[in-house]
Amino acid sequence: MTETNYDYERFFELSPDLLCIASSDGYFKKINPAVPALLGFSLEELYSRPILSFVHPDDQEKTRLYRAKLIENKNRYYFENRYLTKSGETVWLSWTAYPIEEDGVVFAIAKDVTSKHKLMIERADLLARLKLANDNLNQLNYAASHDLRSPLGSLMSILRMVDDKNIADPDLKEIIGVLKSTGSFLKNSVDEYIDALKKGNTHEVERNQVSFQDCLNNVLAGMKALINLSDTQFDVDFSAAEKVYFNKGYMESIFLNLITNSIKYAKPNESPQIKIQTEQRGDMVKLSFTDNGIGFNMDAVKNNLFEIHQTFHENYDSKGVGLYLIHSYVKSFGGSIAVESSLGQGTSFTISFIAEP
DSSP states (O other), X not given: OOOOOOOHHHHHHHOSSEEEEEETTSOEEEEOTHHHHHHXXXXXXXXXXXXXXXXXXXXXXXXXXXXXXXXXHTSOEEEEEEEEXXXXXXXXXXXXXXXXXXXXXXXXXXXXXXXXXXXXXXHHHHHHHHHHHHHHHHHHHHHHHHHHHHHHHHHHHHHHHOOGGGOOOHHHHHHHHHHHHHHHHHHHHHHHHHHHHHHOSGGGSOOEEEEHHHHHHHHHHHTHHHHHHHTOEEEEEOTTOOEEXXXXXXXXXXXXXXXXXXXXXXXXXXXXXXXXXXXXXXXXEEEEXXXXXXXXXXXXXXXXXXXXXXXXXXXSOOOSOHHHHHHHHHHHTTOEEEEEEOTTSOEEEEEEEESOO
């Protein structure tokens, strides 16, 4: 076989990576064009100055240690450090170096990984800003919920002082009863919400076996006046799956927001009809919630349905928070939620919960 003569110098010259041969005393002996192209220094400058003079001041001591370990171990070595270009910019280089003891030199290849480090810095900055925003939001929620406790406590104290046994008017007696039950429900909800905020992390929120019927009953008791006024009718069947591993407060909030939306977006001059049922599918429990309301255009909504402050109907007192909360509750515990709707045909939600922890 005839031996082929290759021009290895061209490989050295054309490589996009930084190829270097450095002396044991810390100077460049040979470099390829990629080095001056990245750093902006001339070949004369690069050969005449110690290599450490091009290294970022904060990384010079670390680079000395890298070089000492490299020479001591006489083995291939990997490390990253920062260099300063002639214009003063910082670049990150990822080095693979190998010493040749008998020649007193080090062969090294470097890749420019500046973009990777910029992304890491941007990601860390974004996470820090998201954490700050989340902390501020939790603090605001806590403060708002905490401030509700005082007037709610005063209201409940006044209502407890009312002796409805001595009230002759049946309508007034019913109103007092509704106020008591609604106030009690609202106070319990605020207390549970504050407790959840104190824990500060959804993974620490209490989870246990939750009864669908018990949660629904609590919500219906607190909404009694609104349900009677709107003449809302319910068809409920939890026989296929009566309980699920979830948070009680979150489940009540889900029912509260779904029922409120069904009443709010009912067809004009037509009583809201709500059907709620469960089913067990393998390791998942599915809760379906269907109403006969005005519905909405799914194509127009697309992926924005569960975004905060998204509203899909005009002339309604809607803040676009309810569905966002429902989605957050379900997703935080590994579940999912699907929606089907069309204009004039009502809306159907299917929520999938993990049956057991």
